[in-house]
Amino acid sequence: MAFRMLLDCDPGLDDALALLLAHGDPNIELVAVTTVGGNVSLEKTTRNALELREYLGFDNVPVAAGAGEPLRGETRNAEFVHGEGGLGSVTLPAAAIAASESHAVDLIIETLGAAPGEIHLVATGPLTNIALALAREPRIADWVASFTIMGGSYTRGNTTPAAEFNIYADPDAAAAVFAAGWRLTMVGLDLTLQAIVDEGIVGRMHQLGRLGIELVAPLATFWTNPLDDEWDGQALHDVCAVAYVARPDLFTTKPARVEVELEGTFTRGMTVVDFHSDRPNALVPTHLDVEGFWNYVHDAWGNVQLHD
DSSP states (O other): OOEEEEEEEOOSHHHHHHHHHHHHOTTEEEEEEEEOSSSSOHHHHHHHHHHHHHHHTOTTSOEEEOOSSOSSSOOOOOHHHHOSSSSTTOOOOOOSSOOOSSOHHHHHHHHHHHSTTTEEEEEOSOSHHHHHHHHHOTTHHHHOSEEEEEOOOSSOOSSSSSOOHHHHHOHHHHHHHHTSSSOEEEEOHHHHTTSBOOHHHHHHHHTTTHHIIIIIHHHHHSOOOTTOTTOOOOBOHHHHHHHHHHOGGGEEEEEEEEEEOOSOTTTTTOEEEETTOSSOOEEEEEEEOHHHHHHHHHHHHTTOOOOO
16 A cells, blocks of 8 residues: 655654655655754754755655744754754755745645645654644645654653653644644654664664665764663654554554643643543554564665665
């Protein structure tokens, strides 16, 4: 079965590898990429998406820039994780093809509206573009074939003790998205922290040849946490969200009611997950078939051939 996908992202180490997966899986047709400020500024996330498009060879896929700041509050980034430019130690050739003249919000609405029920929407950054699109055209909640996000958690956060970065960066947008009347899939930290890049996985990445040595392994190993004495390796958070669409059989999910805390002094951006609610608005993956996941990802990445 083939899946048509629109990826809203903020590249970003793991967003870049999620783009690679969406391009490399022959069962995914990547129809559009939209960018949002998050891991680094909007200017940098858009530049990274454009450079990745040409480096990886999906030149015919439109890339459109969207929101550079949250709906309300302070603009935040994660440069300390992803590096000043967003791609860690990786430097790609400058892009020759410009971004689309359309705003990301317009491209999201137009793409989904042109093919109701056919496009799988995946968001791996702050949810600002999605919230703005919903505000302008609420029917997109009915038009998507599915909607999957990487964000949130049902236990602890990674930016504050309570909040995961993508939700914390724009809690108001996240709250609007969860309240939109669709049942989305929240691929949160509890799931993505099962997708750890250990030494064995790095070895498999190097088997991909130039792609693995120049791009995949450097992106997947750039971040180390000096505050974690039990550090096992970087987690490929955003890759899990793309993988869920194509291979849901690799994930165990539970329905839940998810609300976003907006006002708590210590808990703003927290995803409050109730697995016992009779009004679920989300599916929450809780368990990953780790071996199956890495086999799938490695095979899909291996389909991508770089051109000199």
